[in-house]
Amino acid sequence: MVSSIAGVVLVAVFVQGAQGGLLQVPPTPPPPPPPTLPPAATAGFIQGQATPPATLTAADMADYGGPTLPFPYYKITIVTGGLLHSATYACVKLAMIGTAGTTGWFDIGNVFKWESTVVTYSQKYVGTPTHLSVVHDGSRGGSDWFLDYIKVERFGRTWYFLAREWIKANTPITLPVVDVEHWCIAAKTKDHPWAATDSVIYGFVVGTKGTSETVDLNYVFQNDNEQGGTYTFCYWWNEIGVPRWITIYNSGHNTKPGWHLDEISVYKAGSFPPYTSTKDTWIFPGQPVDIVF
DSSP: OEEEETTEEEEOOEEEOTTSOEEEOOOOOOOOOOOOOOSSOOSSEEOSOSSOOSOOOHHHHHHHTSTTSOOOOEEEEEEEOOSTTOOBOSOEEEEEEETTEEOOOEEEESOBOTTOEEEEEEOOOOSSEEEEEEEEOOOTTOSEEEEEEEEEEETTEEEEEEEEEEEETTOOEEEEOBOEEEEEEEEEEOSSTTOOOOSOEEEEEEESSOBOOOEEOOOTTSOOSOTTOEEEEEEEEEOOOSEEEEEEEEOOOSSOOOEEEEEEEEEETTOOSOEEEOOOEEEOTTOOEEEEO
16 A cells, blocks of 8 residues: 655555564654644744855854854745645744754744745754754645645755645644655757647656656646747655656646657756667557656
C-alpha cells in the first residue's frame, strides 16, 4: 500500500509470519505536535528583511560563540505554490523545531502571492532544524493557502520542508525535514498543427532509488505544450537515484485533449547530460504512456 504525503512516498511493508500470518512493520513515530499558539508573536525575530541586520545583541553573541562568527541567522524562504487560488493574505505564523529547542510561533507576514517567494530571518537558536509548524488565521480573504515548500539556511547548510498541500485556517501542520533533489523535466511538443494540447498533463519519474511525486507539466495562466515548443518544469523531490522511465498521462480537460509529444528529458538541475527519450507519440486521456530512458 503506497500513499503520498507532502511529497514523501510512504510504503507500508508487510512481512510473512512463521504461521502464515501477515506481520505489519511498526510505522515511523509521528513528528512532534506543533507548539501551542501564543496570543502574540514571539520576540527576537527579524521579519521580512532582504538582508540580515548589521548588529547583534550581547545575548546573541554569547549564544553563537562570539562576534567573530558570521551572522547567526536562520534564513527562511517560504514558497507559495502555483495552483489556482494558491495565494493568501491571511496572517501566517511559523514555528521551527530543532535539536536544541523551538522558536515558538512568530509572524512571517500576510502577503503570499501565487508562486511567490517570501524571505524572513530568525535569530533564535534551535540547533539543527528537524520540523517546521505552519498556521494561518484565514483573515483578509485568505481561507486556504497552498504552501509548496520552505527552505531554511544557516552557515552554508540547507534544510528543506516539503508541504505541497492546502493549509486551512487555524489548522496547523507540521513538516519534517527531508532530503531532496532539484529535478527538471523538459518536454518538447511535435511541430505540426494538431500537436498542441490545452489539457493538463501529469507525470512521475521512476528511478533506481525511488519514485518522484506526481507533478503537473503545465504553467498556470500561461500557454504551454504548444506546437513545436519545449517547456521545462522543475521540482524538489526526494532522492530517486538514476531515472529509468517517466510515466505521462493526460487529464482530458478542455477542448484539445490530445497531445503529440516529440521528446522528453529528465535531469538534475545543474547536472548534464540529461536523460532523454525521443518518444514521438500521442498521449490521450485515459492512456498513460511509460517512456524509458
